[in-house]
Structures are given as C-alpha cells and as structure tokens.
Amino acid sequence: xxxxxxxxxxxxxxxxxxxxxxxxxxxxxxxxxxxxxxxxxxxxxxxxxxxxxxxxxxxxxxxxxxxxxxxxxxxxxxxxxxxxxxxxxxxxxxxxxxxxxxxxxxxxxxxxxxxxxxxxxxxxxxxxxxxxxxxxxxxxxxxxxxxxxxxxxxxxxxxxxxxxxxxxxxxxxxxxxxxxxxxxxxxxxxxxxxxxxxxxxxxxxxx
Amino acid sequence: xxxxxxxxxxxxxxxxxxxxxxxxxxxxxxxxxxxxxxxxxxxxxxxxxxxxxxxxxxxxxxxxxxxxxxxxxxxxxxxxxxxxxxxxxxxxxxxxxxxxxxxxxxxxxxxxxxxxxxxxxxxxxxxxxxxxxxxxxxxxxxxxxxxxxxxxxxxxxxxxxxxxxxxxxxxxxxxxxxxxxxxxxxxxxxxxxxxxxxxxxxxxxxx
DNA sequence: CCGCAATCAAACTGTACAGTTTGGTTCCGA
DNA sequence: TCGGAACCAAACTGTACAGTTTGATTGCGG
Numbered sequence: 001x002x003x004x005x006x007x008x009x010x011x012x013x014x015x016x017x018x019x020x021x022x023x024x025x026x027x028x029x030x031x032x033x034x035x036x037x038x039x040x041x042x043x044x045x046x047x048x049x050x051x052x053x054x055x056x057x058x059x060x061x062x063x064x065x066x067x068x069x070x071x072x073x074x075x076x077x078x079x080x081x082x083x084x085x086x087x088x089x090x091x092x093x094x095x096x097x098x099x100x101x102x103x104x105x106x107x108x109x110x111x112x113x114x115x116x117x118x119x120x121x122x123x124x125x126x127x128x129x130x131x132x133x134x135x136x137x138x139x140x141x142x143x144x145x146x147x148x149x150x151x152x153x154x155x156x157x158x159x160x161x162x163x164x165x166x167x168x169x170x171x172x173x174x175x176x177x178x179x180x181x182x183x184x185x186x187x188x189x190x191x192x193x194x195x196x197x198x199x200x201x202x203x204x205x206x207x
Numbered sequence: 208x209x210x211x212x213x214x215x216x217x218x219x220x221x222x223x224x225x226x227x228x229x230x231x232x233x234x235x236x237x238x239x240x241x242x243x244x245x246x247x248x249x250x251x252x253x254x255x256x257x258x259x260x261x262x263x264x265x266x267x268x269x270x271x272x273x274x275x276x277x278x279x280x281x282x283x284x285x286x287x288x289x290x291x292x293x294x295x296x297x298x299x300x301x302x303x304x305x306x307x308x309x310x311x312x313x314x315x316x317x318x319x320x321x322x323x324x325x326x327x328x329x330x331x332x333x334x335x336x337x338x339x340x341x342x343x344x345x346x347x348x349x350x351x352x353x354x355x356x357x358x359x360x361x362x363x364x365x366x367x368x369x370x371x372x373x374x375x376x377x378x379x380x381x382x383x384x385x386x387x388x389x390x391x392x393x394x395x396x397x398x399x400x401x402x403x404x405x406x407x408x409x410x411x412x413x414x
Numbered sequence: 415c416c417g418c419a420a421t422c423a424a425a426c427t428g429t430a431c432a433g434t435t436t437g438g439t440t441c442c443g444a
Numbered sequence: 445t446c447g448g449a450a451c452c453a454a455a456c457t458g459t460a461c462a463g464t465t466t467g468a469t470t471g472c473g474g
Contacts, residue, residue: 012420012421028325028328030237033460033461033462034461034462034463035461035462043421043422044421044422044423044424045422045423045424045462045463045464046421046422046423046464046465047420047421047422049462049463049464050420050421054462054463055462055463114324114325114327114328116388117321117324117325117387117388118235118321118324118325118326119325120321120387120388120389121235121321127388127389128388130388131384131385131388131389134384135384135385157408158404159404162401162404162405162408163408165377165380165381165405166373166376166377166405166408166409167377168376168380169373169375169376169377169378169379169380169381170372170373170374170376170377171376172376172380172384173372173375173376173379174372174376176383176384177338177341177342177379178338178342180324180327181323181324181327181334181335181337181338182327182334182338194369197365197366197369198369198372198373201364201369201370201373201412201413202373202412203412204411204412204413205408205409205410205411205412206408206411219450219451240430240431240432241431241432241433242431242432250451250452251451251452251453251454252432252433252434252452252453252454253434253435253451253452253453254450254451254452256432256433256434257450257451261432261433262432262433415474416473416474417472417473417474418471418472418473419470419471419472419473420469420470420471420472421468421469421470421471422467422468422469422470423466423467423468423469424465424466424467424468425464425465425466425467426463426464426465426466427462427463427464427465428461428462428463428464429460429461429462429463430459430460430461430462431458431459431460431461432457432458432459432460433456433457433458433459434455434456434457434458435454435455435456435457436453436454436455436456437452437453437454437455438451438452438453438454439450439451439452439453440449440450440451440452441448441449441450441451442447442448442449442450443446443447443448443449444445444446444447
C-alpha cells in the first residue's frame, strides 16, 4: 500500500520542486548540480535524496509538472467560443495566435523547450509527453475551431488538418527557431498588426 | 606568423573532424568523451590535442563545418527558376518544400539541430550562425521566389515577409517540433499529396 | 518534558572525464 | 642510415560531481 504523504512532507516536496525547476531551466540537466538545486530550494542535499531517488527522477518530476500546468493553461483557451461569421473567426484566430505567442515568448517557456529538446534522447518519456500535450494541444485547439467554422459554413476547406498546420506553423515561426537558440535573451512577440496580417492572409486561403 | 599546414596534417585534421562529427551528433557536447572521439576518429587522444586546444574548440569547428556545408547545399536551391505563371510557381514551391523537408528529415540534420539547441547557451556563436544560415537561408530563398512572382504579377500580396513566414512555417511544422524530440528515430516527411495540398492552400491566400 | 521523525551542514567516497605526461614506434627526407 | 617529426597507447593528474554517511539540531505529538 502506498503510504500517504503528510501535509508537511508534501510541502517540502513542493519546495524542492520549485528550487529544482529554477535550476534545471537555467542550467539544463547536465549543468544543474545537486548542490545548486539543494541551495536553490533552501534544503539540505540529504533531504533532497529522501524525496527523490536520483537527479533524473527529480527532473522528470519537474518537467512533468511544468507540462501538465501548461496543458491546463491551454485547456482554458480550448473552450473557445463557437463562431458563425467570418469576422468572429478572424477575431478568434488572432486572439488565439497572440495568446499562444505571448505564452511561448515567456523566457521560461523557451528555456523549458530547450531543456526538453536537449535531454529528450535521455528521457524519451518527456519528449513524448511534450509532443502530445504542447504541440498536439495547440493544434487540436485550432483544429477544433476551424472544424466548427467549417461546419457552419463560414469557411470552405477540404482538409482541416492541413489548414491547421499552415496556421500554427505560420504563427510559431515568428518565435521558435530563432528564439530558442538566442541564449537567455527574451524574444519579442510580433506586433498585433503582423498577427492580423497573417490571419487575414490565412483566411483568404480558406474562404 | 601563421605556420602553413602540410597536406598530411590537414588530412589528419579532417579525419579528426569526421570522427568528432559522428560522436558529437550522436551524444551531444556533454555526452561526447574525448576518448570516444579519438577512437571514432582512429587517432590517439594526444594527436587530437595537437590539432585542437580543447573539446569546445573542436565542437565549434565541427558545427561550423556542418553549417557552412548545409548552407552551400541551400545556395544550390537558391538559384531557383524565375516563374511567370501560377502553375510554375506552384511547382516551384512544391519542389522547394519537398527538398527542404527531405533535407530536414535526414537524421543527421535533426541531430545537428538538437545539438545546436542544447548547447547554444554555452556557445552562442553557433546559435547565431545557425539562425543566419539555416532558418534565415530558407526564408530568403522563399522570399526571393515570391518577390519575383509578385513583380511579374503572378501573385498579389502586400507583405512578402509575412507570406514567407506562413509558407515556411506551414512546411516545417510537418517535421520540426515532433521530429526533434523523437529520440534517434527518423521522421518520415509528408507525402507529395500533403505537400501539394498545402501549396494549393497557400496559393489561394496570395492570388 | 520526552522521544521520535524530519531536517540540517559538512565531510566523505567513488567515478567519470578533460587534459597531460611518458616512452616508445613509424615514416620520411637528407 | 641517421635524425627528427608526427604519431601512437597507456598510464597519470586534478577536478567536478552524484550520491552517502555522520552526527548534531529542531520541532511536534503524546
């Protein structure tokens, strides 16, 4: 039987998680020393090993938490309003795009992505979780929105999946490839005008 | 005065580079031990340090070579035919897309990307080189093609840059986010039909 | 107030690895 | 055939670090 964790000890665990998160995102797996993690968490190294078998399991826990949290945020976007006119769809897509871009531009997020990419060969489970929750998540939100618009005849499009890829790809390309290699530097998301232009162009393709 | 390198010694250097390339792409910077590199290159560890000051400089050299080589390949695509009709543009874009996707799907390339992303915080120069040559390179090829088509009136589009992003993003999204975290596994590029559909859809946006 | 459980700091152990040193071997030019 | 330059294998050094051990300290339930 799994032993129940007391309030006190689960608080400690959270404290460790928080500290470890900071260090892992800043330094990556290899660069993060257990001493640094313990210090960042305000916890003795020894305690750290009471809660986690080893460094790898700690990182898996940290990344899993971050991903599920991000996934929750996304789910919030997901319940996006049904549309029944073109201007409404336009607004919905622009909104979606700017939300996603803002989220992605947060330094944390870029750091997380970098860490996952760097270490996914070592911890494939995390890579798969990432693919499912994040990229897959955004795609499914957009696809749902488009599918709904198609059903009510706002747009005409043969293959919603292809349309989704075109849109999501176009949006992400503003930030991803360059932002991810730009050391610690923040990336600035594109302006509202740029987003609008992209959305307009995309809509022309599917109306 | 810089001493001239003999034919013999530059052959050794190339040999070291080749071995190091294999190991770095497979293991990343941290994971690649100098012993493994020496063995893969068929060279004594000692010789390795005759040619390179340290591991970091060796990796910079390896990545720089790979990037400039890739850049050359791309330049070959760049001199793409001018078009003066829509079907020609369609064919040119589909061609471009399938070439790029094929290149990107090669395991080497994905591994290279992963390594660069992982280690760019440590070696920012490489990150910048990557951004300039690869992502920037593809974008500029596409932008040139579109600009030319616009000049001769084949397409109408306000902002060629935005259109370029939409297209390149749409194309890359087939492979990048998932392929890069999928451990060593190869990714299969999308079928010709999928590419065609994407191109058609894109063209509808800009005609 | 007692005693146990959680925590702590700090020192310790073992291993992995970058980079060096040593002492030979091969090969090439004179 | 000699001498030196490039190369080799293997052993060595120093450091960084994951994980452990030790022995003291705190704080809470009873």
